Amino acid sequence: MEHSSGFSLPNSGHNRDAEASKMGMWLFLFTELLLFGGLFVVYMVYRLLNHEAFLLSSFELNVTMGTFNTVVLLVSSMTVAMSITAIQKGNAALSIRLLFVTLGAAVVFMVVKYFEWSAKIHHGLFPGQLVFDNLPKGEGLFFFLYFFMTGLHALHIIIGAVLIAVVIYRTRKGLITAEKYTLTENAGLYWHLVDLIWIYLFPLFYLIH
Amino acid sequence: MTSTALNVNFFQAKKGLFSWIFSVDHKRIGLLYLYSLLTFFLVGVTLGVLMRLELLNPGKDFLEAKTYNQIFTLHGVIMIFLFIIPSIPAVFGNFFLPIMLGTDDVSFPRLNLLSWWIYIIGAIMALSTLIWGDGPADTGWTFYAPYSVKTGTNVTMSVLAAFVLGFSSILTGLNFIVTIHRLRTPGMTFMKMPLFAWALYATSWIQLLATPIIGITLLMIVAERFFGIGLFDPSIGGDPILYQHLFWIYSHPAVYIMALPAFGIVSEILPTFTQRTIFGYKAIAFSSLAIAFVGYFVWGHHMFTAGMSGPARIIFSVMTFLVAIPTAIKVFNWVATLYKGSIDLQPPLLYMLGFIFQFMVGGLSGLVLGALATDIYLHDTYFVVGHFHYVMFGGTGFAFFGALHYWYPKIWGKMYNIKIANIAFAIFFVGFNMLYFPMMIAGLMGMPRRYYDYLPEFHLPNMISTFGSWVLVTGLLLMLGNLIAGLRKKNQPKVGRDPWGGITLEWQTLSPPPVQNFDRMPVLPKDGPYDYEHKPVIKED
Numbered sequence: 001m002e003h004s005s006g007f008s009l010p011n012s013g014h015n016r017d018a019e020a021s022k023m024g025m026w027l028f029l030f031t032e033l034l035l036f037g038g039l040f041v042v043y044m045v046y047r048l049l050n051h052e053a054f055l056l057s058s059f060e061l062n063v064t065m066g067t068f069n070t071v072v073l074l075v076s077s078m079t080v081a082m083s084i085t086a087i088q089k090g091n092a093a094l095s096i097r098l099l100f101v102t103l104g105a106a107v108v109f110m111v112v113k114y115f116e117w118s119a120k121i122h123h124g125l126f127p128g129q130l131v132f133d134n135l136p137k138g139e140g141l142f143f144f145l146y147f148f149m150t151g152l153h154a155l156h157i158i159i160g161a162v163l164i165a166v167v168i169y170r171t172r173k174g175l176i177t178a179e180k181y182t183l184t185e186n187a188g189l190y191w192h193l194v195d196l197i198w199i200y201l202f203p204l205f206y207l208i209h
Numbered sequence: 210m211t212s213t214a215l216n217v218n219f220f221q222a223k224k225g226l227f228s229w230i231f232s233v234d235h236k237r238i239g240l241l242y243l244y245s246l247l248t249f250f251l252v253g254v255t256l257g258v259l260m261r262l263e264l265l266n267p268g269k270d271f272l273e274a275k276t277y278n279q280i281f282t283l284h285g286v287i288m289i290f291l292f293i294i295p296s297i298p299a300v301f302g303n304f305f306l307p308i309m310l311g312t313d314d315v316s317f318p319r320l321n322l323l324s325w326w327i328y329i330i331g332a333i334m335a336l337s338t339l340i341w342g343d344g345p346a347d348t349g350w351t352f353y354a355p356y357s358v359k360t361g362t363n364v365t366m367s368v369l370a371a372f373v374l375g376f377s378s379i380l381t382g383l384n385f386i387v388t389i390h391r392l393r394t395p396g397m398t399f400m401k402m403p404l405f406a407w408a409l410y411a412t413s414w415i416q417l418l419a420t421p422i423i424g425i426t427l428l429m430i431v432a433e434r435f436f437g438i439g440l441f442d443p444s445i446g447g448d449p450i451l452y453q454h455l456f457w458i459y460s461h462p463a464v465y466i467m468a469l470p471a472f473g474i475v476s477e478i479l480p481t482f483t484q485r486t487i488f489g490y491k492a493i494a495f496s497s498l499a500i501a502f503v504g505y506f507v508w509g510h511h512m513f514t515a516g517m518s519g520p521a522r523i524i525f526s527v528m529t530f531l532v533a534i535p536t537a538i539k540v541f542n543w544v545a546t547l548y549k550g551s552i553d554l555q556p557p558l559l560y561m562l563g564f565i566f567q568f569m570v571g572g573l574s575g576l577v578l579g580a581l582a583t584d585i586y587l588h589d590t591y592f593v594v595g596h597f598h599y600v601m602f603g604g605t606g607f608a609f610f611g612a613l614h615y616w617y618p619k620i621w622g623k624m625y626n627i628k629i630a631n632i633a634f635a636i637f638f639v640g641f642n643m644l645y646f647p648m649m650i651a652g653l654m655g656m657p658r659r660y661y662d663y664l665p666e667f668h669l670p671n672m673i674s675t676f677g678s679w680v681l682v683t684g685l686l687l688m689l690g691n692l693i694a695g696l697r698k699k700n701q702p703k704v705g706r707d708p709w710g711g712i713t714l715e716w717q718t719l720s721p722p723p724v725q726n727f728d729r730m731p732v733l734p735k736d737g738p739y740d741y742e743h744k745p746v747i748k749e750d
Contacts (some may be wrong), residue, residue: 008725011392012309013235020316020391027383031421038425038455042440045451127436137439137446144438148429187265 001057014138018182025186029193032156036197039149043094046057046141055136058208059126061146062116066206070198076105077195080164080188090178092171099168102191106161117147146205154199163187216419218622218721233318236722238325239304240620241503243502245325247689248299249291250330254682256284261644261678266661266673277661278347279362281338285350290374291332293605294463297470298416299328299381301612303407306385308715308722309403311394311731316387324380331374338363338370349659351460354452356442358433364435366429376465377422383415385409392715396733403713403738404493408473411497415462415469415504425453425458433717450515457508465504467601471568472539472610475561479543479613480713482558483550486584486739487541496535503532510579522581536572542567547576555709556630560611563638567603571596574649589659592652598645610637610688617692618704625695633691637684651665707747711739717747 047054083098124131125143167187170176219236249337265273299471315321338345346367348357357364389410439450480487508523574596577583647670707716714731733742
């Protein structure tokens with residue numbers, strides 16, 4: 001947008017405003033929480049109605065793989081936080097390296113997820129498959145919610161990973177510096193959210209007693 | 210730079226279609242919304258007139274039952290998701306919020322453009338259901354399960370369209386909240402902000418916090434249709450009441466997304482045409498937040514007859530009555546603002562008076578529905594249809610057109626014919642009440658909603674209502690024609706910066722505003738935004 005005149009306002013919407021960007025990201029995170037919040041409500045209602053079936057189905061899930069993925073995500077959240085500190089201190093190279101570790105963790109998470117999902121699909125537990133269609137009702141709901149919620153979460157992992165890749169690219173280009181690192185912070189915030197949601201999904205599906 | 214460069218207005222700055230549809234200027238985006246919204250509004254009006262025509266006489270006239278169901282569903286989807294939810298925030302919020310705050314754009318101009326594009330994609334998705342498959346959904350705009358899971362019509366596409374439109378709404382809300390926090394002109398505290406900004410602030414929070422719930426719920430409808438999981442369809446073990454809860458957790462707060470911006474418009478127009486400060490500034494500002502907050506906890510009143518425990522129904526009913534308090538606070542403050550003001554009865558003020566009258570009819574009939582005993586009798590009757598249109602069309606719709614008449618000279622720098630605007634308002638107003646008041650009577654007589662046919666004893670109110678629809682359309686076309694004629698008329702005197710004697714910051718700049726909104730630093734009145742005693746002198750040049 002062109003500014004044709006000599007007069008311009010001090011409080012322009014086209015000024016760089018790190019506070020505004022961060023506030024925008026926080027607001028967006030609220031909407032993400034509520035998006036999953038709707039699913040948590042549905043989960044809660046159906047788990048209360050089908051407690052036995054949910055318990056039984058949860059034994060189908062691989063707790064070892066789930067725990068491994070939890071650790072992977074926690075570590076990745078730490079490396080993102082460290083990369084922000086690194087860029088704040090002006091160490092772009094370290095920041096990039098730490099972001100690559102995060103990206104690596106995202107890939108590991110998705111690979112583990114792939115094996116978990118393939119095993120379930122191999123057993124015919126995906127909605128629409130034969131075994132799924134003949135499951136008792138509560139168990140069907142459990143597996144639907146499992147695929148729906150972890151699937152939506154995995155989608156967020158992919159989006160977060162793309163965002164981090166963009167941060168890496170821009171840091172390399174020198175567009176993100178010790179004075180100007182809002183994008184790194186926002187990507188970090190998003191990544192922490194993805195992590196946080198998993199922290200809730202993991203016990204809800206894998207650790208039912 | 211010379212003063213001519215300063216005075217390049219936002220229409221002249223760039224030319225060509227692409228300079229509009231890819232513009233990041235909030236004023237151009239506001240107008241993009243205006244043109245697209247009005248187009249969809251006219252489609253919705255056409256569908257509504259068709260429905261009224263079918264209902265002119267009892268028995269089947271020219272619409273099949275299924276076609277009628279599809280028409281009222283599409284009418285609802287278009288009017289709710291494509292017109293009234295975006296209406297005031299997307300058009301006038303986009304155009305005037307930054308100017309009223311004394312800044313040159315929203316905080317995220319590119320995100321703003323993106324939300325218009327998302328809106329257009331959603332609109333194309335919603336309207337595409339007309340031309341392929343089994344036609345538009347026939348479920349009603351609420352998409353209630355289990356029927357929405359079973360019908361062969363294009364429910365999936367309609368639902369996905371609503372999902373996409375929700376994104377647009379969220380992004381606009383997010384943008385406004387950050388803009389209000391970050392871009393107010395130096396010296397403008399929250400308590401010196403125009404009330405329109407306050408109303409948009411409360412609205413934006415609802416958009417942000419309620420819309421994701423409907424998004425995920427609608428996705429579950431799609432999943433249920435594809436996989437038959439048994440989430441909401443009782444024949445495979447699902448719970449349709451759970452769907453209703455999830456749907457209304459969004460859709461009731463959404464009613465305030467539609468209404469709150471209209472309250473903001475009234476609070477702007479009344480001080481201008483009474484030339485005095487608004488009565489109870491703080492009460493109006495905070496009641497917006499109170500409505501937004503309490504509005505979250507009343508959704509159950511849509512389900513009094515659907516099967517809920519006694520205590521739950523009583524709590525939802527009490528909460529519903531509580532929302533009436535902040536709303537009434539506003540109405541009393543508006544009336545008090547008129548008292549002893551120097552009233553100048555121009556078209557925008559006429560629309561506001563129409564608003565106050567009709568919104569009161571709508572609001573009070575809402576309390577009749579919010580009371581447990583009367584709701585059992587009136588649930589799913591035409592009383593509900595009448596009530597809803599009084600609030601949404603008689604309220605928000607009138608505020609929208611009032612705002613259009615109010616800011617018209619600022620947006621285009623021209624003036625419409627005041628006399629014709631007054632006549633159009635009178636016809637519009639009479640037509641509106643003729644169309645919707647008989648619906649409430651029919652509802653009280655026991656006529657159920659959503660049927661293409663009715664018993665002969667309901668003939669009279671239905672006939673009056675259909676006649677009313679013709680009067681209303683006449684008024685509407687005259688009003689829009691008058692506005693368009695005003696734009697095309699050559700050689701009319703230029704309107705100045707402040708044709709109505711308004712006091713908020715948009716009246717200090719040129720009409721139409723320059724690209725960067727202001728050609729000199731805006732000056733705030735001393736004691737708050739409506740301090741007419743210390744109104745800054747507005748020099749024309």
